[in-house]
Structure formats: C-alpha cells, structure tokens
Amino acid sequence: MASLAARALPLARTQSSHVQRRLLSTTRVVRQEATPNLGSVPPAKKPVGAFRGGIVGFLFGFSLASSLAAYHLLEEYKLASAALQASVEELQTSTQKVSAHVRRIEAVEKDLKALSESAATKEDISRVRAEMKKLYDGLHVEFLDLRAHVWGIQEDVHALSKKNSTTVRIV
Numbered sequence: 001m002a003s004l005a006a007r008a009l010p011l012a013r014t015q016s017s018h019v020q021r022r023l024l025s026t027t028r029v030v031r032q033e034a035t036p037n038l039g040s041v042p043p044a045k046k047p048v049g050a051f052r053g054g055i056v057g058f059l060f061g062f063s064l065a066s067s068l069a070a071y072h073l074l075e076e077y078k079l080a081s082a083a084l085q086a087s088v089e090e091l092q093t094s095t096q097k098v099s100a101h102v103r104r105i106e107a108v109e110k111d112l113k114a115l116s117e118s119a120a121t122k123e124d125i126s127r128v129r130a131e132m133k134k135l136y137d138g139l140h141v142e143f144l145d146l147r148a149h150v151w152g153i154q155e156d157v158h159a160l161s162k163k164n165s166t167t168v169r170i171v
Helices: 003-024 027-033 049-119 124-166
Strands: none
Touching: none
C-alpha cells in the first residue's frame, strides 16, 4: 500500500499544477464577463437585547401562568358549582319531605279536633255512668222481683202437684 501511495503522489502533483494554471489564468473575456445576480444579501439581524428579551420572556411567562391559573380557577368553579347544585337538590328533597310531614301533622290535628269535638268529656262519662248504675240497679231489682215471682209460681206448682198426687182424677 505504501508503494501505491508513493506512485499516486507525483501524479497528483502534475494534475494539480495544470488546474492551478487554468484557475489562475485570466483573460480579458473572463474579466468582462457579467457575473450573474444571485440576489441581494439580507440585512443582518439585530441581536435581541437583554432588556427586550426579558420583557418578552416575562410577558410570555405571565400569560402562560395566568392562563393556567384561569384554567384551574375554572375547574374549581365547576366543582364548587356541582357541589352547590347537589346541595340545592338535597335541600329541595328534604324540603319536600318536611312539607309532606307538615301536611300529615295538619291532617292528624284536624282529625284530633273533630274527635275532641265529638268525644265525651269526663262529666258526660260520669253522668252516663250514674245513669247506667241506676239502670243496672233497676234491672237487678226487677230481676230479683221476677225471680221471686217465678219461685212463688214454682212453689205453687209444687204444692199443687202434691195435692194432685194424693187424689186421682178421672177425666
């Protein structure tokens, strides 16, 4: 390989000398030949100053932070609104239950008032009790009278049966 590199080196020197001569040769035609217009060179950008970059960075960061804060605030608002809505619905349900209980209590009070108006008082009960006692005593006396009467009839029947048993009757 070393021999190959040694042979290629003088050949490369002879070729490069020809290229150099041609490149360095200038003629009047080549000098007068018009160069093509490749466009204008854009003006160099001004470097962004530290102050201006700081303001832009601050504004970008502030807008990003405020948008995130607004997003979180909106989420919190949605959660609080949902909790409030659930609380209102629960309150409505409990209010309906309470109003149903109040209606039942009013109906019971109405029935109680009607019953208390139609119910007897203690005085009425004591008066009725006294009347019942009189009736019971009267019935007892009548029962005893009836019993005495039946006993008398029984005695008479018994006495007659003794008399009839000694005499024979032919009919």
